[in-house]
């Protein structure tokens with residue numbers, strides 16, 4: 176039975192939902208609330224979907240190179256798994272919080288639904304500073320965290336992947352540790368692993384490639400050709416560096432890139448393969464890159480460019496940055512880069528924002544392909560992976576665009592409506608009785 180429901184009237188609940196007041200979980204909730212209102216979401220489903228299904232926390236003891244034991248906080252949040260096993264990356268960073276991981280897990284739920292892959296949403300985090308840890312310390316941390324999560328992870332339960340500061344090597348250690356405990360090789364327990372261990376061709380580039388695909392789709396909507404467009408990219412890691420490279424290959428002029436050391440701007444366009452090579456030889460950092468002018472990350476976000484790709488972390492496009500922004504199109508490579516208060520400003524300015532849960536879904540899409548290949552024991556060519564990725568991202572872009580038009584709303588809310596309605600329908604069909 177359809178249920179008329181005012182999401183602002185929390186009196187319908189017997190118990191208040193434990194909604195975090197701080198960003199970024201609150202950022203996720205503000206958009207979710209609008210979608211719930213449009214969909215007239217059943218209040219019981221609303222209450223269920225605004226909480227994580229399960230939260231796991233662990234203290235991870237690691238013998239450091241000094242011989243001393245240091246204990247790290249490890250988190251895994253499963254937001255939802257009605258569509259399938261939960262899926263989502265693991266982030267290593269000193270400022271990881273439970274609120275952040277809860278938000279990232281919920282975004283995974285909506286993202287998987289938007290691109291129509293049969294996964295729920297999860298995310299993991301370990302509070303650590305990988306830049307100050309040796310490879311041996313990182314390996315011991317990863318193996319102990321995986322052992323602690325042995326009953327959580329699993330090819331049919333919960334499947335981790337890379338996120339900020341985690342990579343193919345860390346996924347390989349997860350695969351090995353999980354397999355040691357299960358007494359058999361379980362390569363489908365993790366995605367984003369090396370191709371030699373059952374990883375997929377194209378997974379490394381998948382998120383940036385998806386960003387490129389939806390950028391071209393957005394430019395087409397506003398009748399702009401890539402070769403007439405300038406681009407600025409915040410963050411030069413897995414997502415940002417590949418997005419910059421592929422957008423340049425499509426004819427865009429990439430005028431600025433950045434990392435934690437700041438932005439690097441060249442009005443004539445940067446040579447992205449040369450920048451990538453520089454970073455490789457410079458310990459992973461853009462610091463002291465000389466073929467560009469040094470600017471701040473704030474200056475990069477407000478540059479006079481056609482396309483801005485935030486591909487670093489959450490809460491970068493604040494209200495005041497949005498007021499100063501000049502980009503015509505924003506394509507969110509990062510999760511949660513725009514705070515809700517900035518949404519209204521960007522909408523009023525007529526900026527076309529391709530939201531995170533659509534724009535960066537190329538990663539989880541190819542992770543799904545990787546999981547399918549592992550389970551089949553049959554591996555696809557790069558050409559096949561890229562062709563299917565392009566089709567998935569284009570279909571998702573069109574679905575979101577049409578939904579946004581139908582409800583006369585932004586692409587962000589359109590994407591939430593697509594994602595939340597799919598999960599709610601699965602929940603309705605499955606039922607919630609124990």
Ligand SMILES: NC(=O)C1=CN([C@@H]2O[C@H](COP(=O)(O)OP(=O)(O)OC[C@H]3O[C@@H](n4cnc5c(N)ncnc54)[C@H](OP(=O)(O)O)[C@@H]3O)[C@@H](O)[C@H]2O)C=CC1
Nearest residue numbers: 338339340382410411412413414434435487509510535538
């Ligand atoms: N990897 C994936 O497949 C996916 C990632 N994402 C999201 O994309 C974003 C980036 O992830 P990913 O590329 O994997 O991460 P990486 O760790 O590979 O790269 C992160 C990049 O962001 C930079 N960065 C970090 N903090 C800041 C800051 N405050 N200001 C400017 N730059 C900063 C880093 O700089 P430095 O190296 O100097 O620290 C680095 O260049 C995250 O939001 C992640 O959740 C989304 C979907 C999939």
Ligand SMILES: O=C(O)CCC(=O)C(=O)O
Nearest residue numbers: 263264336338538539542
């Ligand atoms: O590839 C995956 O499974 C998840 C990637 C991820 O963490 C994300 O999309 O934010």
